[in-house]
Structures are given as C-alpha cells and as structure tokens.
Amino acid sequence: MSQATEKKFKRVFDKNQRANLCNAPLYKELISKDVKEGKIFPAFRNNIIDFYYKGGNAFKFKGGKFSTHVKYASVLHGHDKPYISETELQDAKLVTNFMDGYGRIKENCSLYSGVEAEGVSKLFSRSSYALQNPKIGIPNIVLLDIEVSLKALDDVEADFLEKKKTQDRIDLLLYNKDTRTLQFFEVKHFSNSEIWSETGSIPDVVDQVKKYNGQLSQKRVDILAAYGEYIKTARILFELLEDQLPDPKHLADEVILLVFGFDRHQKNKIDELLIKDKSLVEISRRFLGNLTTASKVWEEKKIIRAGQL
Numbered sequence: 644m645s646q647a648t649e650k651k652f653k654r655v656f657d658k659n660q661r662a663n664l665c666n667a668p669l670y671k672e673l674i675s676k677d678v679k680e681g682k683i684f685p686a687f688r689n690n691i692i693d694f695y696y697k698g699g700n701a702f703k704f705k706g707g708k709f710s711t712h713v714k715y716a717s718v719l720h721g722h723d724k725p726y727i728s729e730t731e732l733q734d735a736k737l738v739t740n741f742m743d744g745y746g747r748i749k750e751n752c753s754l755y756s757g758v759e760a761e762g763v764s765k766l767f768s769r770s771s772y773a774l775q776n777p778k779i780g781i782p783n784i785v786l787l788d789i790e791v792s793l794k795a796l797d798d799v800e801a802d803f804l805e806k807k808k809t810q811d812r813i814d815l816l817l818y819n820k821d822t823r824t825l826q827f828f829e830v831k832h833f834s835n836s837e838i839w840s841e842t843g844s845i846p847d848v849v850d851q852v853k854k855y856n857g858q859l860s861q862k863r864v865d866i867l868a869a870y871g872e873y874i875k876t877a878r879i880l881f882e883l884l885e886d887q888l889p890d891p892k893h894l895a896d897e898v899i900l901l902v903f904g905f906d907r908h909q910k911n912k913i914d915e916l917l918i919k920d921k922s923l924v925e926i927s928r929r930f931l932g933n934l935t936t937a938s939k940v941w942e943e944k945k946i947i948r949a950g951q952l
Contacts, residue, residue: 652793652865653689654873660690661880663707669741670709674702678881679775681768683749686788687873695789696749698756698764702741709741715751716744758832762903762934763789763815770937772818772874772888773881781887784937787870788816791827793858813855813898816870817937824893825870826941828929829855833905833913840922848900852926855898867894899946900928918947925949 664670674694677683684695694702703710741748756764763786768774772785790812814830829852831838840846859866870891878888900923905913913930917923927949931940 652862652869654687654788654869654876655689656687656692656876656880657690660704660707661876664692664704664880667704667709669702669745670704673742673745678771678773681771681774681776681779684764684767684771684786684789685773686790687876693790695764695767697753698760698762699752700790701749701752711741711748712752714755715748717751758834758904759814759830760790762832763830765934766815766937766940769935770817772877773883775881782936782938783821784817784819784941785888786815786937787818787825788873789814791816793855793862793866811855811858815901815940817941818870818874818891819941820889822893823889823891824895825867825891826895827855827859827898828901828940829898830901830903833902833909838900838902838917838923842920844922845925846922849923849925852898852900856896856926859894859896859898863894867891897927897949900926901940902928902930903932903934905930905932918952921952924952 674683677696678685678694682696683701686693686695691703691705693700694704699715701711701715766786769779770782770784770786772787774782774785792812794811813827815828817826817828818824819826829848831848837847837851874888874890877883878885902913902917910930910932927946929940929942929946931945934940
C-alpha cells in the first residue's frame with residue numbers, strides 16, 4: 644500500500660445521494676425515526692453517511708447502498724437470547740436483510756463499543772444536531788460530528804487505514820449555534836493511560852492534541868467551508884430551519900482535551916496528578932465526571948486554557 648494521498652477536507656453529500664437515501668426502506672422506516680429521537684447519530688463524510696449507535700458505526704451509506712460490519716450482522720433469525728443450544732443452532736438461519744435484523748444489529752454494535760466512544764454516544768439523545776424531540780427542545784449547543792479525520796484521505800486509503808486502525812480521528816465536534824462557533828474535543832476516559840505519565844514527564848495525549856492543533860491551523864478555511872456544506876445538507880435532509888441550525892462563522896483555534904468518567908475520589912487524583920503537576924499545561928483541557936449534554940461539555944468557565952494553571 645502506497646502512502647496515503649491527502650486531499651481537501653470535505654463534508655459533501657450530494658443531491659443524488661440524498662435521493663437514494665430517502666428512498667431506501669431501511670432509512671425511511673427505521674433509521675430516520677431513531678435519528679430524530681437521538682438514538683442514532685448521523686455523521687456526514689464525503690458522499691458517505693455513518694450512522695452511529697451507542698458508540699459504534701452501525702450502518703454506513705455509501706454509493707447508494709447500506710453496509711454494516713460483519714461482526715454486527717451475525718444475527719440469527721428467530722433467536723433473541725444470548726445463549727442457544729447446539730440443537731437450536733442446527734436449525735438457525737442468519738437474517739438476510741437489514742430490515743429484519745435492525746434491532747439485533749444495533750444490539751451487537753453496542754457490544755463492541757469502547758469506553759470513550761460509548762461515553763460520547765450519551766450525548767446523542769439530548770444534543771444531536773438532528774434531534775427533533777419536543778420534550779427536550781432544541782439545544783443551543785449541539786453535537787455536530789464525531790470521529791473526525793482532518794487528514795482528508797481518499798476513500799481507498801481511508802478504508803485501508805480504518806482496518807489498520809492507524810488513522811488519526813478527533814473524537815468530538817460541538818457547535819454553538821448562538822456564537823456560530825465550531826469546537827473540537829479529544830475525549831479520554833479517566834482510565835486511559837495516555838493522559839497519565841510519571842512525575843516530570845509529559846503524557847502522550849499532549850503531543851496528540853498538539854498535532855491536531857497543527858492540522859487545525861493548516862486547514863482552517865477548508866474545515867469551516869466543509870462544515871458549512873455539512874450544515875446545509877443537514878437542514879435539507881432532516882427538514883431543519885436555518886434558525887434551528889444556522890451556518891457556522893467561526894472555528895475555535897485549538898482542540899480541547901476532555902477527560903471524563905471519574906467520581907469525587909478520582910477527581911482528587913486528577914487535581915494532584917494532572918492539574919497541580921502541570922503535566923497538561925501545554926494544551927487546553929476540560930474535566931467532567933459524566934457526559935450528559937453538549938452544553939455541559941462546552942462550559943467556558945470550566946475550561947482550563949493552554950498556559951493556565
């Protein structure tokens with residue numbers, strides 16, 4: 644495999660792809676309802692949509708067709724229990740279409756989610772940009788995209804690197820509709836070794852976030868334009884008004900490290916080993932025990948900016 648070819652960062656989903664999607668029974672009858680209820684999160688790529696469920700990429704729509712990972716699609720027709728006997732297995736058959744296997748495919752997807760992806764998925768139900776739940780209303784700060792690769796690789800190379808799990812991806816993109824500002828976050832669970840280091844040394848996450856900041860600086864114009872297209876597509880596809888999802892005008896200068904998944908006792912460890920020892924001082928960071936809403940994540944007074952102690 645040759646070195647990946649980097650292209651312009653894009654977030655386009657053209658008219659033909661939108662028509663194909665809207666005519667697909669799986670989308671019309673099942674996925675669209677889950678999207679509006681915040682159970683599934685739709686993320687646009689370049690003429691691709693990834694539909695995420697509880698931290699996993701449950702379905703991909705590309706070239707007018709849906710696909711799912713083989714490990715999610717291994718669903719036995721007529722068996723909804725976790726264990727079956729050998730006799731039952733002899734008579735079992737795999738589901739032959741996504742419509743019949745929809746619920747079980749989502750269930751399988753959730754079983755493979757990592758702790759950080761699962762944490763981000765908790766924001767779907769109350770902060771998705773496509774949410775249409777009258778009980779919750781329209782949030783001012785929304786989850787706009789996840790697993791964002793700023794390297795903008797072509798499709799062949801991106802597919803290869805996805806298999807190799809070597810492509811850099813920023814975990815979370817939030818959008819403040821009041822200020823019309825985009826803000827990236829790199830999400831790490833309290834248990835992730837990349838945020839910890841020995842006394843006097845720098846955790847691995849610092850270099851990771853600084854690398855993302857460099858990519859952000861180089862591609863600012865492309866990124867802002869791409870998410871302008873992203874939002875226009877979202878308004879058309881999900882029938883949103885412009886005041887519900889306005890065009891972005893600003894892109895925050897740096898990626899913020901978001902550390903979550905800790906209790907009060909563990910917060911003391913964060914205070915001693917991540918804040919007082921200044922190991923993360925070179926990057927901006929936010930500490931939040933539980934992820935609930937995008938507004939809670941993006942709480943300006945709680946963000947410690949790079950250089951601040």
